[in-house]
Amino acid sequence: MSIAPLDALPLETLRRRSSTKWRTFPEDVLPLFVAETDFPLAEPIRAVLAEAVEIGDTGYTPPDPGVRSAYVGFARRRFGWEIEPQRVSWTGDVMMGVVELLRATVTRGDRVVITPPVYPPFFFCIEEAGGVPQDVPLLASDDGWLLDLEGIETALADGARAVLLCNPHNPTGTAHAKESLAALAEIAARYGAVVISDEIHAPLAQPGSGFTPFLMASATAAEIGYAVTSASKAFNLAGLKCALIVTGADATTAVVRGLPREVEWRTGLFGAIAAVAAFDEASDAWLDSLLARLDENRMLLADLVAEHLPLARFAIPDAGFLAWIDLSAYGWGDDPARAILTGARVALHHGPEFGAGGAGYARLNFGCSPDVLREAVARIGALARA
Numbered sequence: 433m434s435i436a437p438l439d440a441l442p443l444e445t446l447r448r449r450s451s452t453k454w455r456t457f458p459e460d461v462l463p464l465f466v467a468e469t470d471f472p473l474a475e476p477i478r479a480v481l482a483e484a485v486e487i488g489d490t491g492y493t494p495p496d497p498g499v500r501s502a503y504v505g506f507a508r509r510r511f512g513w514e515i516e517p518q519r520v521s522w523t524g525d526v527m528m529g530v531v532e533l534l535r536a537t538v539t540r541g542d543r544v545v546i547t548p549p550v551y552p553p554f555f556f557c558i559e560e561a562g563g564v565p566q567d568v569p570l571l572a573s574d575d576g577w578l579l580d581l582e583g584i585e586t587a588l589a590d591g592a593r594a595v596l597l598c599n600p601h602n603p604t605g606t607a608h609a610k611e612s613l614a615a616l617a618e619i620a621a622r623y624g625a626v627v628i629s630d631e632i633h634a635p636l637a638q639p640g641s642g643f644t645p646f647l648m649a650s651a652t653a654a655e656i657g658y659a660v661t662s663a664s665k666a667f668n669l670a671g672l673k674c675a676l677i678v679t680g681a682d683a684t685t686a687v688v689r690g691l692p693r694e695v696e697w698r699t700g701l702f703g704a705i706a707a708v709a710a711f712d713e714a715s716d717a718w719l720d721s722l723l724a725r726l727d728e729n730r731m732l733l734a735d736l737v738a739e740h741l742p743l744a745r746f747a748i749p750d751a752g753f754l755a756w757i758d759l760s761a762y763g764w765g766d767d768p769a770r771a772i773l774t775g776a777r778v779a780l781h782h783g784p785e786f787g788a789g790g791a792g793y794a795r796l797n798f799g800c801s802p803d804v805l806r807e808a809v810a811r812i813g814a815l816a817r818a
């Protein structure tokens with residue numbers, strides 16, 4: 433039985449929101465930049481948050497807010513991943529988790545491999561933790577974007593101490609193949625490096641995309657890896673502040689246990705309450721309908737780009753609601769999002785901010801209604817023809 437795609441909220445409702453997506457640009461701009469989505473909350477989340485507001489449940493997050501058991505169930509149902517509950521911890525958000533893990537695993541001045549083009553805060557969070565980002569760019573291939581395993585090995589052999597992986601990858605939407613992840617784990621283990629895998633987009637891996645949680649890629653990956661994830665992208669909960677750190681071995685679990693107590697204490701209570709509801713089976717149907725919508729939208733985007741921007745190039749993402757589009761053929765310079773904001777009144781994310789390989793690209797958020805997507809690409813197409 434096919435699943436009915438989730439409908440986005442109408443624009444007039446979205447414009448009443450006060451989040452970054454809706455309060456950065458004037459009303460004539462269609463905002464397809466920051467990674468927020470335009471859908472109504474899943475009903476189980478709406479209900480628990482409404483109850484919390486009703487009774488003024490706005491204090492500190494308790495010692496066991498329930499996210500551990502909720503995520504263990506989610507990972508089993510969605511990925512076939514068996515996690516030992518005591519190996520799940522929580523914190524305020526994914527980037528907080530990444531920074532604290534880096535602080536615990538690398539020494540000031542150590543190099544940390546990243547694979548640009550990549551989520552811009554990766555650069556800053558490595559610096560915040562005292563590390564130095566080392567680029568090993570993704571490789572473009574006919575099969576999409578690939579990890580440059582040789583390049584990563586060279587960097588680790590040369591002294592880099594960690595790899596900050598993005599799986600699925602932002603901005604390309606790539607679910608890295610299990611074999612690549614297993615090979616990455618072997619390389620990291622050979623040089624005594626850790627892999628921190630940002631899996632915030634994992635709940636949005638499309639069925640059949642081949643997404644593999646890093647810690648499931650191999651026994652070695654489970655030994656040396658840390659996964660940091662959240663309900664916040666799939667369920668649009670970024671403002672509520674709850675993320676999870678998952679480990680697969682005693683030594684890595686001990687590192688997480690050794691983090692300052694504040695790391696857990698910073699978890700937002702609304703974030704934890706919402707995450708428990710998000711990861712519960714009761715929200716699976718909503719997530720499936722969101723995935724059906726995003727599947728339709730990624731195909732629609734491919735058609736729209738072919739129609740309105742025939743010189744643009746993009747690989748249909750395996751996961752998530754972000755598309756990484758090569759617009760270099762249009763003469764809009766290194767940062768096409770600038771010309772598009774001014775000339776088409778559509779806000780995209782700036783390609784160069786994603787580091788090496790970002791010039792000439794823009795990132796488009798298709799977590800919206802098909803009508804908004806149609807209008808946005810038509811506006812950009814009109815600018816291209818002007």
Ligand SMILES: Cc1ncc(COP(=O)(O)O)c(C=O)c1O
Nearest residue numbers: 467525526527551602630632670
């Ligand atoms: C790959 C990736 N990591 C982390 C984040 C931010 O997560 P958080 O708000 O939990 O720090 C995002 C947000 O879009 C993201 O795409």
